[in-house]
Amino acid sequence: MTYYINSELNGKKKVQSSKYTPDQFQFEMIRSELEEVVGQKHITTEGPAKLVYSNDWSWMPQMWLDRGQPLKTPDYIVHPGTPEQVAAIMKIANTYKIPVIPWGGGSGTQGGALSIFGGIIMDVKRMNRILEIDEQSMSVTAEAGINGSQLEMRLNEKGLTLPHYPASANCATLGGYLAPRGTGTISTKYGKSEDLVMSMEVVLPDGSIIETPRVPDHASGPDYMGLFLGSEGVFGTITKATMQVDYLPETRLFRALLFDDLTAAIEAGRRLMVRRLDPTVIRLYDPGSTASRVKDILGYKLEGAYMVVGFDGDKDIAALQEKKAMDIFKELGAKDLGREPGEKWWDHRYDFYYPPTNLKLPWMYGTADTVMRYKDVEKVYYAQKKAVEQTYGDWNVKFIGHFSHWFHWGAAMYTRFIIENPPEDARDALRLHNRVWNTAITASLDNGGTINEHHGIGLKLGRYMRRQYGEAFDLLENIKGAIDPNGIMNPGKVGF
Amino acid sequence: MTQTNALDTTENCRYCLMCRHLCPVGNLTHNEALSPHGWAQMVASERRGLLEWNEQSIDALYKCADCGQCESHCVTDQPLPNAIAAARTLLVENGKAPEEVKQLAEMLTASSNLYNGQVSQPPSGKGDIALFIGDEADHFAPGAVEAVLKLLKNTGIEPVLIGRGRNDGLIPSGLGLRSKSIELANATIEDLESTGATTLLVLSPGAFFTFTRIYPERLNIELDPKVEVVEVTSLLADKMESGDMSVNKTSLTDKFAYMDPEHSVRVPSRFAAPRTLMDTAFEGERVELFWRKERSGSGGATGLQFTHKDMADDLTRFRLAGAGEAGVKTVFTEDSATFGRLNQFAGHNGIEVRNLYQSLAGQL
Structure with missing residues (x-):
């Protein structure tokens, strides 16, 4: 916008074009305050950075940009180096009532890191130190901005591992593991990120820096650490965490199996879990996924439900666990495909996420991962499949899925919808996308599933929080109002 | 493409x-x-x-x-x-x-050398084996070329020298100076053809990558398929292992390490060779750095040293800091550009940087 102002200087009147808008005065004042906290080198307001930080790994903003449409960008991108700097940023943000969006790797798939109201992107990757590796207590304490794979490589140097292997490890941060209650490939044995965390340091929205107790299991009152697990930044910013670690296993055994039908395969997985055979991984692809993704990525042309099962640890124990599992598989009529296809899956398990073999634009796609008790697993799967396929048949929607994380009481389902020829117009595409999600989530919630298992809620699924929690969501809203009265922490996310 | x-x-x-x-x-x-x-x-x-x-x-x-x-x-x-x-x-x-890139283009027009403006030397003769020198060796590690020639002579190889003082084209092509890079590449190929050599020795993984990948993929230029490109490090390691070459083993009292030079990650087949040379030539506590082999990042010996010097300097310091964290007192590397940059900052970390070629030649 060009502003014209009448000015009189040395008796001469003239009309002059101004260089800056009125808002830019305030913008620069706030920028200076932020700069004093983090240093000039660690703040950017430049266009290219704002563009790149305007989107995360979720389909909605990526599609929007792909169609040549601009997104709301952050006003400031700051890189704090200490929790004290995070606290100081929060004080400034409260003063001016500016949104703050914590940013780790930007690898979330739900739009949880989008700056939909502008504001401050607080990228924590500068806080990336390993503070302690305690080999006696088998734990690592690190700042929350450390990259997942870098942390893992450091631990591996000592023969240790943080057994949280998400597909996003190369880009996600430790804080990003925890904020959406993430799950890794071998969670079936080692647990989700929330099971691996022992304690955390969090900067609250008012700038207070708190630490949770050093150990996770105690009876010293309620476990408030859980409040920040799954909060995706709406309750505060995780700045440090202590995680349990394990020794790198002496052996890892993998096998692949083929089931004629999904029911028998799910039952096989259930029996392994309820008999406590402690599998590292059970990855069960439905027939649709077996025929498409397994074929495209691993090169196996198979009909049925493809399963990879793994055991790790001491050689003799893993071998015995595998033997007992094989007895179960045999009872249920599975065909043993041998080690090679299981090991190949392990070696290439992340290839599914690399371009150009990943799901990618201009396709429309989404992963409606959910979790339920065993008695509801098939009910949810078929309800989602039927609802999505029938409602969006005109769009030739494909519905595929796999079962990736197993518990003593149930399993997580990772279902995907794919529309290869979505509307070209960005608005039409976004609306269709959101309608498909509504269909999938409704089918899940109505049949015993949850909104999500490990990808979190973000912007995309916030509208379902009250539907899942009912009046209990009031409790969460009251907590949010109490600790973030200005509503500046990652607004619009997780239903807040 | x-x-x-x-x-x-x-x-x-x-x-x-x-x-x-x-x-x-x-x-x-x-x-x-x-x-x-x-x-x-x-x-x-x-x-x-x-x-x-x-x-x-x-x-x-x-x-x-x-x-x-x-x-x-x-x-x-x-x-x-x-x-x-x-x-x-x-x-x-x-x-x-950027202005810096325009200046580099002018410099290449004048001299084909990115560093000191000297005009490249013509091929030193004819022969089956040529050694491409480039513009980095004499600039960053004076004496390194003579050390390499001494080592090669010890194995019975006396190569024809080509491209001494001429940039190989890697950095210019990365900076967008494609037509300049093509000129550099064509001049080098012309030199190579004039020697009649069928083996082209190179001094660094960067040069190896340039001749084998940058030429065809970025510049659409193919070397004569009869020409085999070989890194000197790999050749020397083979000679050491076959017993055709030996050096006097030197004992080092403090921890020491090999630092994978710039662009090593682009030539993963080379990781073993310099380590073979290290273990043949030195005894003591050789440690592997965290940022090694396939994760050995840039040490700043790229186009950044011309366009964003502060950033290039930070990358060099970062690699030295990694050696410092590992308790290393002496770092070896053979690529002249990597050596030169590390050496420039080594004093700050109390680390000595040694050129592997020169060290080996001194132990013949």
């Missing part, structure tokens, strides 16, 4: 984050925009009219080190460095290149 096809790689990389953990610039800046997907997104966005190439965006695009980490770690081998080079080439062609 056409420049447009090269740019198409950004369509795959713009939303992929799978190589982020090993991008040295991303690790240094912690800035999403200054990482592989950030650069890819900028190029892809410019093609969609969402970004203009202005001072800020051009500056950001030129902060990629062209180190090859992203491509080397990509499961599907996306050639993102070539895409960034292609985008920079378009900027150069449209007169939008």
